[in-house]
Amino acid sequence: MLVENTTLDGVLVITPKRFGDDRGFFSEVWNRHALAEAGVDIDFVQDNHSFSAAQGTVRGLHFQSPPHAQDKLVRCGTGAFLDVAIDIRTGSPTYGKSVAVELSAENGKQLLIPKGFLHGFVTLVPNTEILYKCSDIYAPDCDGAVYFDSPELGIDWRIAPERAILSDKDAQAPRFADFKSPF
Numbered sequence: 397m398l399v400e401n402t403t404l405d406g407v408l409v410i411t412p413k414r415f416g417d418d419r420g421f422f423s424e425v426w427n428r429h430a431l432a433e434a435g436v437d438i439d440f441v442q443d444n445h446s447f448s449a450a451q452g453t454v455r456g457l458h459f460q461s462p463p464h465a466q467d468k469l470v471r472c473g474t475g476a477f478l479d480v481a482i483d484i485r486t487g488s489p490t491y492g493k494s495v496a497v498e499l500s501a502e503n504g505k506q507l508l509i510p511k512g513f514l515h516g517f518v519t520l521v522p523n524t525e526i527l528y529k530c531s532d533i534y535a536p537d538c539d540g541a542v543y544f545d546s547p548e549l550g551i552d553w554r555i556a557p558e559r560a561i562l563s564d565k566d567a568q569a570p571r572f573a574d575f576k577s578p579f
């Protein structure tokens with residue numbers, strides 16, 4: 397397992413080892429003990445699986461407020477997507493800054509996004525599956541969203557923003573400039 401830092405403190409790219417043979421490969425996609433040895437000991441309580449049929453589907457930018465803030469460990473089942481984390485830790489030197497990492501079935505990379513970050517992604521190919529572990533349960537009362545293409549964030553979504561496929565909730569989310577972080 398390879399654990400790499402990103403430009404945002406706490407956001408990690410994790411690449412589990414793959415054992416390839418004539419059949420394909422085997423990989424431990426999450427091993428609590430191995431991750432703890434690498435300094436990441438998180439008590440995950442929920443596994444999520446989402447499927448997006450169309451390329452250019454954007455989900456996010458989402459967060460859950462305390463007391464149900466979530467760490468997330470995100471990976472790709474099939475297809476490929478650009479996964480994005482934005483620092484919303486008040487007082488952080490990188491507040492409002494983002495990292496974007498391509499996660500695909502092919503590269504097997506995972507992104508660890510701690511509490512105190514917005515999370516979202518855009519699918520890069522049709523029929524993309526996203527799998528992620530969360531350290532707290534879904535709590536609709538703590539659920540929040542920021543508009544993905546807020547100009548202050550300057551994120552390159554690799555698509556024309558007006559062509560993004562969004563939920564109604566995400567299309568109506570407030571701009572980052574109007575957002576008050578609960579972290």
Ligand SMILES: Cc1cn([C@H]2C[C@H](O)[C@@H](COP(=O)(O)OP(=O)(O)O[C@H]3O[C@@H](C)C(=O)[C@@H](O)[C@H]3O)O2)c(=O)[nH]c1=O
Binds near residue numbers: 446455458516533563
């Ligand atoms: C996130 C979530 C949703 N739901 C339900 C609520 C709703 O009826 C339906 C779809 O929910 P959403 O539209 O919020 O799904 P989605 O837009 O895929 O939301 C997800 O986006 C990514 C970027 C994240 O980081 C996740 O934490 C989550 O916010 O699923 C659950 O039952 N449990 C959950 O954990």
